[in-house]
Amino acid sequence: MKTLPIEAVELAPPDSINPLHCFQLDRRNFLKLFGGGLLVCLTGEQTLAQEAGRGFGGRQQVPADVSAWIHIDADGKVSVFTGKAEIGQNIRTSLAQQVAEELMLPFDAITMVMGDTDLVPYDAGTFGSQTTPQMGPRLRSMAAAARQALIELAAKQWSVDAATLTVAEGRVSNPANKQSLSYGQLTRGEKLVATVSSTAPLIPANAWKVAGTPVPKANGREFVTGKHKYPSDISLPGMMFGKVLRATGFNATLDSLDTAAAEKMSGVKLVRDGDFIGVVAPDAYTAEQAIAAIQAKWTVPAQPSNQNIFEYLKNNLESGSGGFGSQDARPQRAAAPAPSTAVPAAPSTDSAAIQLAQQYTVQYIAHAPLEPRAAVAQWKDGKLTVWTGTQRPFGVRDELVAAFHLTPAQVRVIQPDMGSGYGGKHTGDAAVEAARLAKAAGAPVKLVWTREEEFTWAYFRPAGLMELKGSVARDGTLIAWEHSNTLSGNAGLPTPYNVANPITQYHASRSPLRQSSYRALASTANHFARESFMDELAHAIGMDPLAFRRKNLTEPRLLAVLNAAADKFGWAAAKSTPSKGFGIACGMEKGGHVATCAEVAIDAAATTVKIMRVVQAWESGAIINPDGLRNQNMGAIVQGIGGALLEAILFGDGRILNPHFESYRVPRFTDAPQVEIVLLDRKDLPSSGAGEIGIVGIAPAVGNAIFAATGTRLRDMPMAPSTPVPGLTPSPFKF
């Protein structure tokens, strides 16, 4: 199967992708796309701030390092162009709010053009909680520069000092004589280009009027009426439907193939390219019938399973510590170049009252976005256009360029707002397949993966083995700390607690399954381990888990959310009993600070656990949209319950054994607890992303609550799966 396109796709960690890729603007003559108005571009380092005015419309080249731009047309309508993708995190809304704010326009005046590689500047992709801290300020800078350029245009037209003019509601006014002109009028229908640096002053968060408010989801009405077209909803004239033959296991080799029955079907075309075998048909039903009619025999080699996965990982360590870590997770002490299987010895612990060593595990889990991978591909006039759901439109463009030996200018990827991703849609698998089928068919082809395909042939959140050692002095002071992670990654590995010479290490290993990013990366696994272990240490030394954390924590932002969550939850009065447990956990990464308190109910026989209430406090700088922030935190908690208690990919010998929602249990309505979100708004701090780190607290908070009630410590995620995970001691609890 190694020659199958999806297997040929090397899953590079997103942070290794060169963000300085040049945008081939000159080839596209991009400015022809626009009518009159003002186009504002932001350059990286250079300061090219030019006076807005008639003299500078002649510039028809835009620097290659432009990362986004804003166009204000002759009617004053504002379009913002960015390569970021809307996948449910609602950046279409939050980015537009920020542009509206700086341009002093109402929210509705802004249209976001996103994820279309022919219309937007290059962007590496939407991951790592980078949209808010990076794209947000860029767009704000551009909008602020545009505002300044418009003021200067007005000043020139009126021959007055720009400093005497005011801006409101899309108009520049002269208070001295009540003259005013709209943004559109100011451009006089000409094509003006302003190339600006990021020096224009931004409106501070404490003066925000549009940013900072709970603006509802942009185009929300399209979603409740079914009008929004997701990637799998795209339809083209003459479009055919494709299906791809899947092997019966990973790394399989094809022994025999009989396609006669499929080829006899009316309108069916068989497509074969090496081991890539697919069909196209005039309708989806026939495509399904045709692929099912193909007789193929495969040999699948013996491969690891859940039963022996952690032993396998320990025996297959790889050099290098790159892995799937986040950009800001640096080892607190340089990792050994050649990882050994043994955790290094603890520092001297003479004064230690207690020493503990424990090991925690997480399983492979699936993103299971409700919209599976889908693409519609069209070859027309020497150009390939693909509509697909991806978090990396330009990455998918590059995959298509490589797969079909094209130039970037010959490929256009369009990413309609899609049915979620959670880090699971970085690759262009369906896009490449649909394009191959469309090329053979000579017609546009739609390919929608089945749920089983999505569960099997997409990629997984890696499994992980975390080994921890710690020592605590009699007064509760942490005096030694070691934390290693094998396979899943180094994100969230550094401890925020005060301890001298902590040792954290990441060990890369050979994954038997295709793996890559998942919301918060390894932060979930590492926080589960660290915050569970902190709880174990607290209990061992006889301290309240909150008091123990406070004693060893001085990071003010983390302390603030910890205290806020505990206060709202009523931690001081929360005394666990055999039927009711209370747990707490906290963490920080990528500028997000989170603390989570959970209350669980345990039935009389101590066999079932139910999460009753979760309070989560969150702080990520100045809040751009409090409603969106609450939504992300609540969603992260509910989704996190899946990995914490229920979800595990069961696999063996190259097969996924539970590739259906019936057997891969995800959180449902009856699983969702009462959720309360406390937001801390730090208007004095830059805004950070919030799509990921809200997920890291729930698993340890729940595990700690179960321990508080029952005395049973659960060190393997999922903690209460509906079917036992082979290789793990069966959990005494069902969820």
Add this chain to the structure above:
Amino acid sequence: MSDFVLNVNGAKMRVSAPGDETLLSVLRNRLDLTGTKYGCGEGECGACTVLMDGQAVHSCQILVADAAGSKITTVEGLEQSGKLTAVQQAFLDAGAMQCGYCTSGMVMRATALLHELPSPSEAQIRSRMNGNICRCGTYPRIIEAVRQAAHSTAKGGAR
């Protein structure tokens, strides 16, 4: 291939399809009614929920031959003269979505639920909606939206 006349959103629609093609596939791929979503094709996620004679069904589990003759309502058929139903409006008001891919199925399920139980308890909402998955985890907001829709309907708001 057989010819069927489907009654969808109050309109008679002629369609040529094999009798064992699913209603979901016919709606999406032959009638271009893509508001109804494919999520699993196995009746496990609820993304494909439509109303058949007022009952919420998984359209991926209904064969087109069995749907002919029934009154089918999809999410596209709820809005009347530009006015959203109470359920649609409540989903907007409660911000009960993230990516929105589950929303049409949720709206259809909630519509059927409130038709049957005009003022459901929270437990009833949870159990009746439990066949619909939201991977973004917005269940608490969807529960709130259903409550709001029940409330506004009781007050004589939108139908």
